[in-house]
Amino acid sequence: MSKIDLNIALAGNPNSGLTTLFNQMTDGNQHAGVFSTPDNKTKEGPVKMHKGVSVIELPGMYSMSEYTVDDLSNRRILLRGKPDVIINIVDATNFERNLYLTLQLMELGRPMVLALNMMDEVYSNKINIDIQKLSEILTIPVLPISAAKNRGIHDLIHYAIEAAESGKVPEKIDFCKGHVHTAIHSISHIIEENAKAADLPLRFCATKIVEGDSRVIADLNIDDGDMDIIHHIIQDMEHHLDTDSESAMADMRYAFVEDVCKQVVTREVETTKQHERSLNIDKVLTNKVLAIPIFVCIMFLVFYLTFGSVGSWLSDWLSMGVQWVINQIGRGILAAGASDAVYSLVVNGVCAGIGSVISFLPIIAVLFFCLSILEDSGYMPRVAFVMDKLLDKIGLSGRSIVPMLIGFGCSVPAIMATRSLPSKRDRHLTITLIPFHSCSAKLPLYAMVTAAFFGTHGALVMICIYLTGIAVSIISALIFNRTLFKGDPVPFVMVLPPYRVPAVKSVMLRVWENVKGFIKKAFTVIFVATIVIWFLQSYSPGLNMVSNPEDSMLAAIGKFIAPIFIPLGFGDWRAATALITGLSAKEAVVSTLAVLTKATSGLTLTQMLMQMFTPLSAFCFLIFVLLYMPCIATLATVRREMGGWKYAIGTVVFQTAVAWIVAFLIYQIGGLFI
């Protein structure tokens, strides 16, 4: 990586075209940067054709207040990271709300350039924006661009670099009048030294103090005497304006923005064509009667594409390819005269590990393709609007519904999809609940066992299993709300952006990012786990290779833990061993049962199951499989998304405990009736 001499920060409202502009500036290339942490969604990349210039995309924000996790990290980056220049992207079709943020960014005392985006829509609607005048009022360069159509980007970069090099900061940052003006001025004088000591921009500190921002006040270390005077100034201002200081600040900023709009924007029409179109689409998509059926259809389509047709077709095709490669490698190894141990390690350990990582890729790619389209088109916020009431009851918001539904397909992409949630609390709670939603990998086991025991009632039993999962998820949510995830949920308040046609480039880049992220972060974990399982399966406790799986270390562990499951009705060591292999992937439960059955008796799997289980204990076994610890790929994702192994381990312990208790209750209570 070449040396970075110049950092550009890209900031703006959500849906103002941040990612599109970032992609145009960098061609989608990203590099590890100084500001990215697993906790924030910041993206950094080299600006194309400008060596040594790096751009940081900050997640969309509406103000410099701390409202979401993203706001917090954005603020830290802007204040502490001190980017050389800020490009503030502004949606020109939504001037007022966007300029409100601009005013706050200007207070940071960094060189700044305004990128007026969506100018193509502005022109096509015969709206006229006096760019020259806007630039004069704001005392910063204003560049008209269209990020989606790649217009004006070159000039924008040029001006941004120039601003950074000249170090010219916005001259006029005093937008207030009357009492607010007086208050900010007086406070600025008092805290001047403190701001310098804390290395924070003075004007920003002063306005934040008026707004009552506790973090800034703490950072400034103001002594009690000064604090008293400040309180007095604010009270005085509130008294004169007959409103509180927070509202006074917002009102003052918006008043200024409204005034700017009057001066620079002239429009013949009230709403733009695009806005009109959005309202019309919404008449159908969020219609009182149609909204939910349409949502169900769209989710069905997403599932069908991901797990039913394209995704599974790609998956089959890939695994065929992988199998072919493995066979070639195996043949090669044997031809080279390697020992059985080496052959087994390479084919059943290493290759199987790589294979299981690869098998996830098509699903992740197709799913995120669909989700990106839903997200970029603007449909996702509507889903939240339509489904919110349901999730409100369990302490979440409508935004969690899509990740939760994806959980029924596969927990891994479902957990990755929680990244769109704005609050850490909502995210962690959603991630905790997702694994209870029965994933598609558990289906083969359900199918096999229900066919063996419940015959014609199979479908009913299946439904019971799924409902149990949902019930446990709801109950856990209710308990967590009162314990671990206590505290105020973030308010739901959300902007419904206009519908837009998703850009192919953005969608494809998002798919690639997710696939790459999964490979990078999950590969090692899944790979190592698969090899460990292979080792336990292939070697005896005396470290000799075993021919009979009953002699393996894994079987020994299975036999050791089997008694734990006696109260649940299935104390057979083969069941216990199969459950352990479920850690690598849930499909492995079936295959392990099959292998062990073949090795230990001459019976078919169905006959064997009949010997191992009663119908009640078989049901309890399925419930246990439904709820117990998720597979290693899920755990790796939990660790990555929640930021630590302790969460992954917590998940294992919590879920296994819940599984045991629920299965225990069903077995014991069921036993009374049967």
Place this chain on the structure above:
Amino acid sequence: MTVGGNGALRRRLLDLGLTPKTEITVIKYAPLGDPIEVSLRGFELTLRKDEAAVVDVREVTPNKAAAKASGNASTIAAAKAGSNASTIAAPNTASNASVDGTTTTATPGRENNV
């Protein structure tokens, strides 16, 4: 007046432009009855009814066709906010009728935190 209660919500509403005397129009209810969709400053916003309750609104242009649906909305908002001892927005002269609903002026009120 007392010092504001629910800080984050209030801050957010202010940041999104629900400052005193702003015109907002109730557009629709979600299929399950909550949240609601409103329009202000040229964009659409969704918020839950209990969140909308902290906004003190005052009807400026009732529309007969939509009076039933949106009239409800403003009643809910006003009733709750009324108990919160927040200010009533000043009359707005530049009223702007909407086809869909009632246009109202808004003041994010403060929940009493006694």
